[in-house]
Amino acid sequence: MSSIPLPLLEPQPRARRREHERARLAKRLRHQVGRAIADFGMIEDGDKVMVCLSGGKDSYTMLDILLQLREKAPVKFELVAVNLDQKQPDFPAHVLPDYLESVGVPFVILEQDTYSVVKRVVPEGKTMCSLCSRLRRGALYAHAEAEGFTKIALGHHRDDLVATFFLNLFFHAKLGGMPPKLRSDDGKHVVIRPLAYVREADIVAYAEARQFPIIPCNLCGSQENLQRKQVQKMMAQWERDTPGRIETIARALGDVRPSQLSDPKLFDFLALGTRGDGPLPDAHAWLAGTPHDDGDDA
Numbered sequence: 001m002s003s004i005p006l007p008l009l010e011p012q013p014r015a016r017r018r019e020h021e022r023a024r025l026a027k028r029l030r031h032q033v034g035r036a037i038a039d040f041g042m043i044e045d046g047d048k049v050m051v052c053l054s055g056g057k058d059s060y061t062m063l064d065i066l067l068q069l070r071e072k073a074p075v076k077f078e079l080v081a082v083n084l085d086q087k088q089p090d091f092p093a094h095v096l097p098d099y100l101e102s103v104g105v106p107f108v109i110l111e112q113d114t115y116s117v118v119k120r121v122v123p124e125g126k127t128m129c130s131l132c133s134r135l136r137r138g139a140l141y142a143h144a145e146a147e148g149f150t151k152i153a154l155g156h157h158r159d160d161l162v163a164t165f166f167l168n169l170f171f172h173a174k175l176g177g178m179p180p181k182l183r184s185d186d187g188k189h190v191v192i193r194p195l196a197y198v199r200e201a202d203i204v205a206y207a208e209a210r211q212f213p214i215i216p217c218n219l220c221g222s223q224e225n226l227q228r229k230q231v232q233k234m235m236a237q238w239e240r241d242t243p244g245r246i247e248t249i250a251r252a253l254g255d256v257r258p259s260q261l262s263d264p265k266l267f268d269f270l271a272l273g274t275r276g277d278g279p280l281p282d283a284h285a286w287l288a289g290t291p292h293d294d295g296d297d298a
């Protein structure tokens, strides 16, 4: 039997293939952000969302995807980009306003010289990021309160959530991370993280494809926290050795089984399997070797 020659496929031009990959990436990001918004009830009708924009790849991506999603969203909500100019040396103050005007997003640039404060307070050679972030958060939250924003959107992504989980586990003996949605400590704000399901690698690729005018965060010359660096290095190694492991861990953060951990505040181990109604001896009684006397000798 003679075989029928298959028509030769023209190699797809590189530019078209790249365009196709970019469209798929954008679709994936919209899907993941939309899913996070739905899973955690991040945005509801009438919300006024303050999108915190640092000038880094994450916050540009967050704003860009939220703008796309809003076009077909099932609810109406407002988006306002807010940046805090912390007066770092050489901060290119025109970059964000130029960009935001070009995409037609309402925006506010706040100015507060937290840089000088941090420089004055933090000893030379120590990392300044923790105080710097606290001051930035304070300024942004105060603005949100003054302007009546109902949600504050931050650009942390899936890998940030996983890294924070390990930081807490390794250095603070705590099983907890960075939730996709939370109420601020003072109870005044609801903070959302729409990129909670998005891989950092995808954000890097997206930011490059969209050519966002990135402003580096390290203009101040501060070193990143050493512990965070260690964790990031470990995660990167895992991802190289066992691709998909970070995604597995991220999924595990959303599938917690309190009865299979050891926190009596989350699960009532004391009540589990008890046969009587009487009180159980407390730890002190056990340690002292003296059973609790419940007064019932009968």
Ligand code: SF4
Residues within 6 Å of the ligand: 088, 128, 129, 130, 132, 133, 217, 218, 219, 220, 221, 222
């Ligand atoms: S790198 Fe500089 S600007 Fe960025 S968080 Fe750290 S101290 Fe603040």
